[in-house]
Amino acid sequence: MDHLDDLENRSIYLLREARRKLPSLAMLWSIGKDSTTLLWLARRAFFGRIPFPLVHIDTSYKHPEMIRYRDAVAREWGVELIVGRNEEALAAGMSPQQGRFECCTALKTRALQSLLETRGYKGVILGIRRDEEGSRAKERYFSPRDKSFEWNYKDQPPEFWEQYNTDFGPETHLRIHPLLHWTELDIWQYVQREQIPVCPLYLAREGKRFRSLGCVPCNSPLESDAATVEDIVAELRVTRTPERAGRAQDHEQAYSMQKLRALGYM
Numbered sequence: 001m002d003h004l005d006d007l008e009n010r011s012i013y014l015l016r017e018a019r020r021k022l023p024s025l026a027m028l029w030s031i032g033k034d035s036t037t038l039l040w041l042a043r044r045a046f047f048g049r050i051p052f053p054l055v056h057i058d059t060s061y062k063h064p065e066m067i068r069y070r071d072a073v074a075r076e077w078g079v080e081l082i083v084g085r086n087e088e089a090l091a092a093g094m095s096p097q098q099g100r101f102e103c104c105t106a107l108k109t110r111a112l113q114s115l116l117e118t119r120g121y122k123g124v125i126l127g128i129r130r131d132e133e134g135s136r137a138k139e140r141y142f143s144p145r146d147k148s149f150e151w152n153y154k155d156q157p158p159e160f161w162e163q164y165n166t167d168f169g170p171e172t173h174l175r176i177h178p179l180l181h182w183t184e185l186d187i188w189q190y191v192q193r194e195q196i197p198v199c200p201l202y203l204a205r206e207g208k209r210f211r212s213l214g215c216v217p218c219n220s221p222l223e224s225d226a227a228t229v230e231d232i233v234a235e236l237r238v239t240r241t242p243e244r245a246g247r248a249q250d251h252e253q254a255y256s257m258q259k260l261r262a263l264g265y266m
Contacts, residue, residue, distance in 0.1 A: 004190050007182055011038070012045040014141055014164075014178040015125070019051060021166040022123040022174065026082070028112075029054040030127070031066045032213045033198050036073070037187050038127035038179055040196050043077065053080040055115060055124070059107040060090055061215035069199045084115035096217040116173065123174040131183045132243055139177055140164075147171040184211075184243050185236045192229045203227050212244050 018025060027042065027050070029035045042050050056070060074081045086094070089106040096103045116124065130137045138153045142164045145151050157165045168174065179187075191198060201210045201221075208221035222245060226232040 004186070004193060007186055007190070008041065008044075010162075010181060011041050011178040013162075014176065015042055015045040017164065017166070018123060018125060018142075018174075018176045018178075019046070022176075024120055024122040025052045025125065026055050026116075026119070026121045026123075027052055027125040028127075029056050029070070029081075030213070031056065031062075031070045031199060032127070033187055033191065033202060034129060034132075034179055034182075035127035036198060037182075037190060037196060038125065039073075039077075039079070040194060041178065042125075050077075050079050052125075053082050055082045055084060055112075057084045057108055057111050057115070059103075059111075059215050060085065061096070061107075061217060063201060063213065063216055063219070065201050066199055066213060069197075073197065082115070082119075084111050086111035086114065096215070100218060121173075123176055125176045125178065127179050128177050129182050129184070129187075130180050136180075139175075139180060141177050141180055142166050143175045143177065144168050145173040145175060147173070151175075185233070188229060188233050188236060192233055198229070202232065203229075204231070211241075 027035075027038070029039060039050070039054065054074070058067075070081070073079075086107050089110065094103055094106045128136045128139065130139065135153065138156065140156050140159050142159070143151065143156065159165070166174065182190075190196070199213060201213060203209055204224045204227045207223060207225060209224040209226060210219065210221050211224075213219065222241060224235060226235045
C-alpha cells in the first residue's frame with residue numbers, strides 16, 4: 001500500500017464513521033479541488049452512491065466557470081445538490097465593497113447557518129486540510145460547534161490513536177474533516193492518479209492559474225505555466241508561493257480567518 005492508498009483508506013474510514021454515527025448529514029461542496037476530491041472519496045466509500053446531499057453556498061460572486069463545472073459534475077454523478085444563498089443580504093446590496101469580513105460573514109457564514117437550521121443537519125462534512133491555512137491546523141476530525149454553529153478553537157476534544165468522539169449533547173453540531181491529514185501536493189497527486197475532473201480555472205491560461213478558488217472580487221490567479229494536472233504536481237514540488245496567496249481575505253487584518261471560522265465559516 002502506498003502513501004495515497006493510506007490517505008484514501010483513512011478518509012474513507014472517517015466518512016463511513018460519520019455516516020454510521022450521525023443520522024442527519026450533509027457535505028459541503030465548494031467546487032474546489034479539495035471538496036471535489038472528498039466527493040470522489042465519498043463515492044468510493046459508499047460504492048458509487050452518495051447517501052447524503054451536497055450543499056453549495058453560492059455568494060452570487062463565484063466565477064461562472066465554477067458554476068458550469070458544478071452543474072455538469074452534479075448531473076454526471078447524479079448527486080443531490082442543494083444551493084444556499086443569503087438572498088436578504090444580497091437584496092440589501094452586500095458585497096466585498098462593504099468589507100471582506102462582513103461580506104464573508106453575511107454571504108457564506110450566515111447563509112450556511114440558515115440552511116443548516118432549516119434542514120436540521122446534525123453534521124456537515126468539509127474538505128479542509130491542516131496545511132492550507134493556520135486556523136485549520138487547530139481543527140479535529142470530528143469538531144463540535146455549539147447551537148449557534150460557533151467554534152471554540154480553544155476547547156477541542158482530544159483525538160488519540162484514531163479514537164474519535166462523536167457523542168455530544170443534542171444541541172451540538174459537528175463538522176467532519178476527512179481530509180485534515182492531506183497536503184495540497186497529496187490532493188493533486190491523487191487527482192492525477194484517479195483522473196478526477198477539476199474546475200478548468202486550476203489549469204494555466206496565458207501564464208496564470210488559480211491555486212485556490214473563491215469569489216471573483218477576492219480571488220486572483222497566480223503566475224504559472226502549469227496547464228495540466230501533471231504540470232501542477234511538478235510545480236508544487238518546487239514552488240514557495242503559499243497556496244492561498246490569491247485569496248484576498250487571507251491578507252486582511254491578523255486572525256481575520258480565525259475569527260470568521262469561529263463564527264461558523266468554512
